[in-house]
Amino acid sequence: MYKINIKQLSMAGLMAALVLVGTMLIQVPTPTKGYIHIGDSMVYLSGIILGPVIGSFAAAIGSMLADLFSGYAIYAPATFVIKGLNAFVVGYIYHKIITENASIIKKIITFGVAVLFGGTIMVLGYLAYESMLYGFGTAVLGIIGNITQAIGGGILAMPLMLALDRVSFSKYRNENK
Numbered sequence: 001m002y003k004i005n006i007k008q009l010s011m012a013g014l015m016a017a018l019v020l021v022g023t024m025l026i027q028v029p030t031p032t033k034g035y036i037h038i039g040d041s042m043v044y045l046s047g048i049i050l051g052p053v054i055g056s057f058a059a060a061i062g063s064m065l066a067d068l069f070s071g072y073a074i075y076a077p078a079t080f081v082i083k084g085l086n087a088f089v090v091g092y093i094y095h096k097i098i099t100e101n102a103s104i105i106k107k108i109i110t111f112g113v114a115v116l117f118g119g120t121i122m123v124l125g126y127l128a129y130e131s132m133l134y135g136f137g138t139a140v141l142g143i144i145g146n147i148t149q150a151i152g153g154g155i156l157a158m159p160l161m162l163a164l165d166r167v168s169f170s171k172y173r174n175e176n177k
Helices: 006-025 040-050 052-069 073-097 104-134 136-140 142-166 169-175
Strands: none
Touching: 006 040, 006 052, 040 052, 040 073, 040 104, 040 142, 052 073, 073 104, 104 136, 104 142, 136 142
8 A cells, every 4th residue: 555645645736737727728739639848847847756656646637627727627638648658657767767876967968868758658648538538640640749848848847956955955856765
């Protein structure tokens, strides 16, 4: 059984709220009746700051709520799974490779690799879901938007991650491995 303490629960709530706000802040509609947003930056940080397990739940809940509050309820179940997996993979890869003494270059490269894998899960997840909803031909139209969202989220999250690392969030992160 996975135990969660009050500090972890509070941080998970905070990260879910940040994912929600980041996702709802700017929404650019796509041809597949979805939208592009900057919330993936917070999805990635959830997995890294909270660890893969708790971070995946925070990201999944915040992303799903953003879909529900934005009128995209049809995407909410898929978003819960896809964004949860996204945060889990990013957090898992990052935590497996990065130690407290890791150089900034190693952190940047590891983060890039983690985002590549997490972003790929997101792109393929929405391709599969939108294929079921609208057919493969229409779903393909969403690929470029989802790739843009994954890369943009990574670009926004990287300086935030490095700034948080400088103020010793790694001590908190190590509690959540």
